[in-house]
Amino acid sequence: MASAAPKFLSPENGPRLIVYHQTIHDPQGNPHSLLPLLTNNTGITHVIVAAIHLNAEPGNITLNDHRPDDKRFDQLWGEVAWLQGSGVKVLGMLGGAAKGSFAQLSGDDHSFEAHYTPLHALLRTHKLNGLDLDVEEETSLHTMTRLIARLRADFGTPFIITLAPVATALLPDPSRHLSGFSYAALEGALGADIAWYNTQFYCGWGDARSTAWYDAIVRAGWAPEKIVLGVVTSPANGAGFVDAQRLRDTCARLRARYRGVGRGFGGVMGWEYFNAGEGDRVAGLESGRSVQAGWVAALGRVLRLHEQEDALLPTPEHVRQMVTTLPRPHVPWPDDAVQKLVVLGFAPHQAVAALNATAGDLELAAGFLFDHVLP
Known part of the structure; x- marks a missing residue:
């Protein structure tokens, strides 16, 4: 007999479960x-549909490499409407690794318009429900406050505005990160307009193998409901991949730990949807589903169910982890390369950040x- 469908929390409550969708087609051009x-x-x-680019010539806007109204996106936009009709919120993502979009918005008022x-x-x-600002280029605080204030004025209160910092950008005295401006200053200025932060805990910027990095950000003063644990969904998507079984454990402990603190644990985002679960044992965790849906469903059972099993509560060992020194993240660079920078007087996380920034x-x-x- 088939088991009853799980009873999930309403979309407005509990930890969020988010996927980015940038690889929209397979190599043959078929939509995912x-x-x-x-x-x-x-x-x-x-x-979150990615990535929207504002190119140098005003009016030249693309979704990845093509105009958003290109016929190749017809199925995407149809499915977006279907998702929205089922209660799923769909955002666009502006920026990302391809630089320039925020530079185009940094000029005078005429250029901005x-x-x-x-x-x-x-x-x-x-009819997108919001916009995720993934700033991976030097950008001023003024550029961000002007853009966020304009989005709020034009689209109103229901419109969702999020950002996508690397984890180190939210720690005290952050090392060099990808955006240039201070996220703490931005939160202080316009925090009420920012729904949450899709924080990147991968590629050496953080670590999702335990709760330690997330806990450190909360200890730094960030509300857990605004911090989403960002992970790569496959080893092919970047360094720092965490297998689904271990990630489920991290998420369960975070959900239990921050229950009753505001909205609680902010949730998980996965980069990205098209190959989620590849190279993982997730198909065994959620049999009968596509690999991608299985990866998402495996986390959904931990994040979105009304009730959690007592076994998911944090153990004394995990409580001890919360007050210990922040561990080094799992990084793609050799230990000796990191140490050569450390002996020059820099902290390990600064060394990792610099190696990330210079490939x-x-x-x-x-x-x-x-x-x-250095000053």
């Missing part, structure tokens, strides 16, 4: 459908640190 997220009862709450107007039109046309080039990383970290 989002509908298994619904038909497999995964518990998904939000999907010229680049912002097509973005506004895209959000309106496809592992030790000489460039050292120069980067001397130029940007």
Whole structure:
């Protein structure tokens, strides 16, 4: 006899379960459908369609490499409407690894309007529920406050505005990170307009193998309900992959630990949907589903169910972890490369950040640190 469908929390309550969707087609041009997220009862709450780019010429806006109204996206936009009709919120993502979008929004008022107007039109046309700002280029606090204030004025209170910092950017005295401006200052200025932070705990910027990095961010003063634990969904998507079984354990402990603290644990985001669960044992965890839906559903059972098993509560050992020194993240760079920068007087997390920023080039990383970290 088939088991009863799980009873999930309403989308407005409990930890969020989010996936990014950037690889929209397979190599043959066939769309990767989002509908298994619904038909497999995964518990998904939000999907973020990536990545919107504002190019140098005003009006030249693209979704990845093509205009958003290109016929290749017809199925995507149809599925977005279907997801929204089922209660899933769908956001766009602006920026990402391809730099330039925020530079286009950094000019004078005339330049800002010229680049912002097509973005506004895209959000309106496809009735997106919000916008995720993934700032991976040097950007001023003024640029961010102007953009966020304008989005709020144009789209109103229900519109969801999120950001996607690396984990180190939310720690006290953050080392060099990807965005340039201070997230703490931004939160202080416009925190009421920012729904949450899709925080990257991978590629050496943090670590999701335990709760320690997340706990450190909360101890730094951030509300847990605003911090979403960002992970890569497959080893192919970046360093720092955590297998689903261990990730479920981390999430269960975070949900239990922050229950009753505001909204509680902010949830999980996965980068990205199309290959979620590949290289993992997730198919065994959630049999009968596609691999992608299985990965999401495996987390949904931990994050989104009304009740948790007592076995998911934190153990004394995990409580002790919360007050111990922050461990080094799992990083793609050799230990000796990190240590060569440490002996120059930099902290391990600063060394890792510099190697990330320079693709592992030790000489460039050292120069980067001397130029940007030392007074």
